[in-house]
Amino acid sequence: xxxxxxxxxxxxxxxxxxxxxxxxxxxxxxxxxxxxxxxxxxxxxxxxxxxxxxxxxxxxxxxxxxxxxxxxxxxxxxxxxxxxxxxxxxxxxxxxxxxxxxxxxxxxxxxxxxxxxxxxxxxxxxxxxxxxxxxxxxxxxxxxxxxxxxxxxxxxxxxxxxxxxxxxxxxxxxxxxxxxxxxxxxxxxxxxxxxxxxxxxxxxxxxxxxxxxxxxxxxxxxxxxxxxxxxxxxxxxxxxxxxxxxxxxxxxxxxxxxxxxxxxxxxxxxxxxxxxxxxxxxxxxxxxxxxxxxxxxxxxxxxxxxxxxxxxxxxxxxxxxxxxxxxxxxxxxxxxxxxxxxxxxxxxxxxxxxxxxxxxxxxxxxxxxxxxxxxxxxxxxxxxxxxxxxxxxxxxxxxxxxxxxxxxxxxxxxxxxxxxxxxxxxxxxxxxxxxxxxxxxxxxxxxxxxxxxxxxxxxxxxxxxxxxxxxxxxxxxxxxxxxxxxxxxxxxxxxxxxxxxxxxxxxxxxxxxxxxxxxxxxxxxxxxxxxxxxxxxxxxxxxxxxxxxxxxxxxxxxxxxxxxxxxxxxxxxxxxxxxxxxxxxxxxxxxxxxxxxxxxxxxxxxxxxxxxxxxxxxxxxxxxxxxxxxxxxxxxxxxxxxxxxxxxxxxxxxxxxxxxxxxxxxxxxxxxxxxxxxxxxxxxxxxxxxxxxxxxxxxxxxxxxxxxxxxxxxxxxxxxxxxxxxxxxxxxxxxxxxxxxxxxxxxxxxxxxxxxxxxxx
Amino acid sequence: xxxxxxxxxxxxxxxxxxxxxxxxxxxxxxxxxxxxxxxxxxxxxxxxxxxxxxxxxxxxxxxxxxxxxxxxxxxxxxxxxxxxxxxxxxxxxxxxxxxxxxxxxxxxxxxxxxxxxxxxxxxxxxxxxxxxxxxxxxxxxxxxxxxxxxxxxxxxxxxxxxxxxxxxxxxxxxxxxxxxxxxxxxxxxxxxxxxxxxxxxxxxxxxxxxxxxxxxxxxxxxxxx
Numbered sequence: 010x011x012x013x014x015x016x017x018x019x020x021x022x023x024x025x026x027x028x029x030x031x032x033x034x035x036x037x038x039x040x041x042x043x044x045x046x047x048x049x050x051x052x053x054x055x056x057x058x059x060x061x062x063x064x065x066x067x068x069x070x071x072x073x074x075x076x077x078x079x080x081x082x083x084x085x086x087x088x089x090x091x092x093x094x095x096x097x098x099x100x101x102x103x104x105x106x107x108x109x110x111x112x113x114x115x116x117x118x119x120x121x122x123x124x125x126x127x128x129x130x131x132x133x134x135x136x137x138x139x140x141x142x143x144x145x146x147x148x149x150x151x152x153x154x155x156x157x158x159x160x161x162x163x164x165x166x167x168x169x170x171x172x173x174x175x176x177x178x179x180x181x182x183x184x185x186x187x188x189x190x191x192x193x194x195x196x197x198x199x200x201x202x203x204x205x206x207x208x209x210x211x212x213x214x215x216x217x218x219x220x221x222x223x224x225x226x227x228x229x230x231x232x233x234x235x236x237x238x239x240x241x242x243x244x245x246x247x248x249x250x251x252x253x254x255x256x257x258x259x260x261x262x263x264x265x266x267x268x269x270x271x272x273x274x275x276x277x278x279x280x281x282x283x284x285x286x287x288x289x290x291x292x293x294x295x296x297x298x299x300x301x302x303x304x305x306x307x308x309x310x311x312x313x314x315x316x317x318x319x320x321x322x323x324x325x326x327x328x329x330x331x332x333x334x335x336x337x338x339x340x341x342x343x344x345x346x347x348x349x350x351x352x353x354x355x356x357x358x359x360x361x362x363x364x365x366x367x368x369x370x371x372x373x374x375x376x377x378x379x380x381x382x383x384x385x386x387x388x389x390x391x392x393x394x395x396x397x398x399x400x401x402x403x404x405x406x407x408x409x410x411x412x413x414x415x416x417x418x419x420x421x422x423x424x425x426x427x428x429x430x431x432x433x434x435x436x437x438x439x440x441x442x443x444x445x446x447x448x449x450x451x452x453x454x455x456x457x458x459x460x461x462x463x464x465x466x467x468x469x470x471x472x473x474x475x476x477x478x479x480x481x482x483x484x485x486x487x488x489x490x491x492x493x494x495x496x497x498x499x500x501x502x503x504x505x506x507x508x509x510x511x512x513x514x515x516x517x518x519x520x521x522x523x524x525x526x527x528x529x530x531x532x533x534x535x536x537x538x539x540x541x542x543x544x545x546x547x548x549x550x551x552x553x554x555x556x557x558x559x560x561x562x563x564x565x566x567x568x569x570x571x572x573x574x575x576x577x578x579x580x581x582x583x584x585x586x587x588x589x590x591x592x593x594x595x596x597x598x599x600x601x602x603x604x605x606x607x608x609x610x611x612x613x614x615x616x617x618x619x620x621x622x623x624x625x626x627x628x629x630x631x632x633x634x635x636x637x638x639x640x641x642x643x644x645x646x647x648x649x650x651x652x653x654x655x656x657x658x659x660x661x662x663x664x665x666x667x668x669x670x671x672x673x674x675x676x677x678x679x680x681x682x683x684x685x686x687x688x689x690x691x692x693x694x695x696x697x698x699x700x701x702x703x704x705x706x707x708x709x710x711x712x713x714x715x716x717x718x719x720x721x722x723x724x725x726x727x728x729x730x731x732x733x734x735x736x737x738x739x740x741x742x743x744x745x746x747x748x749x750x751x752x753x754x755x756x757x758x759x760x761x762x763x764x765x766x767x768x769x770x
Numbered sequence: 771x772x773x774x775x776x777x778x779x780x781x782x783x784x785x786x787x788x789x790x791x792x793x794x795x796x797x798x799x800x801x802x803x804x805x806x807x808x809x810x811x812x813x814x815x816x817x818x819x820x821x822x823x824x825x826x827x828x829x830x831x832x833x834x835x836x837x838x839x840x841x842x843x844x845x846x847x848x849x850x851x852x853x854x855x856x857x858x859x860x861x862x863x864x865x866x867x868x869x870x871x872x873x874x875x876x877x878x879x880x881x882x883x884x885x886x887x888x889x890x891x892x893x894x895x896x897x898x899x900x901x902x903x904x905x906x907x908x909x910x911x912x913x914x915x916x917x918x919x920x921x922x923x924x925x926x927x928x929x930x931x932x933x934x935x936x937x938x939x940x941x942x943x944x945x946x947x948x949x950x951x952x953x954x955x956x957x958x959x960x961x962x963x964x965x966x967x968x969x970x971x972x973x974x975x976x977x978x979x980x981x982x983x984x985x986x987x988x989x990x991x992x993x994x995x
Contacts (some may be wrong), residue, residue, distance in 0.1 A: 185914075189881055190784075192784030192821065278781070278826075278827070281784075281822075370781060460884055461881045463883050464883055465910050465969040465975075465976065466912075468787065469975060
């Protein structure tokens with residue numbers, strides 16, 4: 010759709026289409042198609058209302074029933090997360106809320122969620138990524154929590170592609186600009202490259218917040234007579250239709266500029282004030298219900314609050330403070346202007362509420378009240394422009410059971426086994442392959458990106474990049490903390506979306522476990538192509554099934570998440586890329602385990618079983634441009650045993666370093682541990698050194714055992730049933746594979762650091 | 771009696787909580803000061819913490835210098851009150867003309883978060899007397915506009931007066947002239963520092979505990995004999 014059509018579709022503000030107009034002119038043509046609704050959906054709206062919708066109502070339904078807000082293609086499948094959820098008592102609030110809330114003990118709860126901002130970040134990288142951070146932070150804030158850290162999982166086209174040099178620095182700059190100014194430490198994430206993301210990068214932002222159990226807030230407008238207060242930034246014309254036009258349609262080949270006005274513009278300073286203001290309002294007990302304004306703005310907040318409370322609501326749209334006085338009701342409803350929240354407040358508490366807002370220089374306006382009518386009613390200068398049952402927009406949108414068909418090409422992909430790829434045998438060949446992986450953008454040093462993020466603010470960051478997981482302290486007295494990691498692997502999922510998604514889950518779970526934390530709960534951001542493509546829908550259903558089954562086996566419930574469809578360029582979808590976030594609790598962060606080899610003379614132990622598994626591996630891709638066969642075998646029982654061992658070993662102080670093995674296998678893990686700790690190692694490889702170094706078998710980690718604790722650790726491995734092999738010793742200033750090759754740390758470091766220089770050159 | 775150290779919160783201050791924690795760790799009592807109250811609540815010293823006061827939309831620190839609390843601070847500083855500006859606080863002190871020079875955009879144009887080493891060049895100020903001149907300490911740098919700039923006469927005079935408080939000693943991370951990481955007023959009570967000592971008070975959450983010396987120093991400076 011062209012922007013002209015879209016702009017023309019919006020009603021002009023001069024003459025408003027009222028409810029009585031809608032009754033009087035039943036046959037008037039309305040631009041439902043330009044707003045992204047099908048003829049069936051349009052007819053369904055008329056059926057619900059018993060008349061045609063007004064323009065303002067049409068605006069509400071168009072955004073609320075968009076794929077982005079309604080999950081109409083995914084909802085049927087996402088039910089598995091609840092149906093297959095493991096028995097757990099850690100969940101205080103789950104799917105359907107702004108974010109899931111997990112009990113982490115000592116009266117504390119943690120809420121976390123990951124969300125995509127892919128399309129806005131391609132159209133306008135800096136603002137797109139910045140407002141992605143802003144949106145997820147408000148989701149966390151709306152649960153009653155103080156946001157305490159952010160992470161981001163980023164995927165781009167090839168690092169040397171010209172457009173990557175436009176998109177990547179812009180995205181990183183946006184996360185840096187917004188997150189740093191908010192005062193939230195950025196504690197980790199991912200950075201990956203693949204040609205499939207060249208025309209559709211993935212920008213997934215995660216936020217985690219902390220609250221006391223009693224502070225939990227829900228998005229529900231209860232208590233007829235209670236006042237509806239909109240506070241934060243004024244409403245402007247930015248981001249109108251972002252949910253329906255931008256997030257719920259594919260990019261065409263050209264003309265992305267036409268979508269630019271759908272990208273919002275962020276003001277992190279206002280968001281910082283909003284955070285402090287909200288927390289003070291919560292503290293003072295002035296908030297009955299609260300909702301952030303994200304996709305679909307006022308339309309979404311009002312319908313969800315009223316639907317959540319099972320009540321009605323009356324709103325005077327003309328009292329919404331505007332940045333652009335020419336906006337009409339439909340535009341106000343659809344605007345995605347950032348840094349806004351909506352609260353439900355008892356009438357006699359309104360003055361106190363407004364006082365706190367004034368203290369923080371946050372504009373706050375009473376725009377309506379809760380009613381018991383069961384209707385969402387809105388007026389514009391006294392005339393009624395909206396009169397709908399709120400649940401019909403918020404919860405009762407269309408649900409599609411879209412056809413899902415395993416594509417015929419899948420057989421060929423699986424048949425293209427990596428078993429025929431020539432493995433390196435000689436020392437020099439093995440050495441060259443190690444340096445190839447280490448010097449690639451995927452395996453390379455991410456410091457050029459991560460040092461643009463403040464990792465220290467708030468003073469509770471215990472582990473951040475380049476460790477496997479971020480770890481933040483919650484309570485300085487007891488040492489209670491939470492660890493977080495996100496992982497995804499498009500290559501694995503392309504080969505087998507069911508197993509690939511479980512591998513992403515397993516990797517994030519393992520990344521949390523290596524710090525010594527116990528994995529507790531899961532969030533996810535499911536990035537896929539168009540759901541209207543049966544092959545994509547098959548990938549999606551397999552991924553959801555894999556995640557639901559995997560979470561049940563690992564005992565970690567899915568607490569919430571986000572689906573991002575339409576990630577494709579023309580007819581070519583991205584690799585299926587579910588990104589899984591795992592949250593763990595650390596009983597005492599002073600016993601955290603980092604990934605670096607910092608001390609000499611520690612014996613290095615490889616945990617888990619290594620098999621010749623190269624399907625979807627970084628080595629096969631980088632050395633041979635090969636993607637085929639099956640991804641590494643999934644063994645979730647082995648993952649559980651490994652995690653349990655690592656938690657025990659950390660608590661008993663048996664290990665001084667631990668690093669998860671994933672892309673790039675042991676080779677990359679050893680090199681990273683040497684570089685981040687500044688100490689070399691000598692490792693004795695078995696006969697098949699290539700498999701030893703580059704296989705990506707799952708359920709593995711490499712650890713450095715505290716000198717003197719070798720026997721205790723070996724016993725612990727035996728008790729947990731984790732295969733363990735002593736493979737070498739830390740020390741020196743080289744990474745040495747005995748009898749094969751060695752690389753001085755300086756040379757390793759240079760190769761590692763050179764990987765991303767071209768992007769920022 | 772415990773010394774009371776004020777920490778100012780402007781709209782957009784971010785490291786105020788960290789500064790309070792550092793003050794506490796050093797054994798003093800942190801006192802929260804609010805930007806629009808023209809009162810210092812009788813504190814013995816003041817810290818202007820890092821952050822993005824007022825969003826730093828005009829120029830870093832340019833709006834904060836007009837906050838009501840700043841009038842009190844300028845007056846008290848003239849009378850000898852120890853004042854430490856960290857990062858954004860340093861920018862505010864320069865804007866308020868309590869310190870010479872200015873902070874410009876980093877040479878690389880990017881925000882830089884990095885563990886760095888700085889060398890203490892003046893161990894007589896109210897905030898550095900627990901260090902030795904020439905001592906290297908490990909702290910955190912995290913800023914986008916941290917390049918210290920001054921005209922040649924000013925540079926010459928602060929060098930001659932011993933007003934260069936600290937220099938970057940592990941490479942120049944932001945293009946600061948003469949590797950300057952911090953400066954001190956002529957009287958020795960007002961200090962501006964681009965790196966963050968308050969993020970280096972504990973090896974668990976920072977690169978070292980070297981930064982505690984700044985806070986311990988001011989306790990010594992304000993101790994009633």
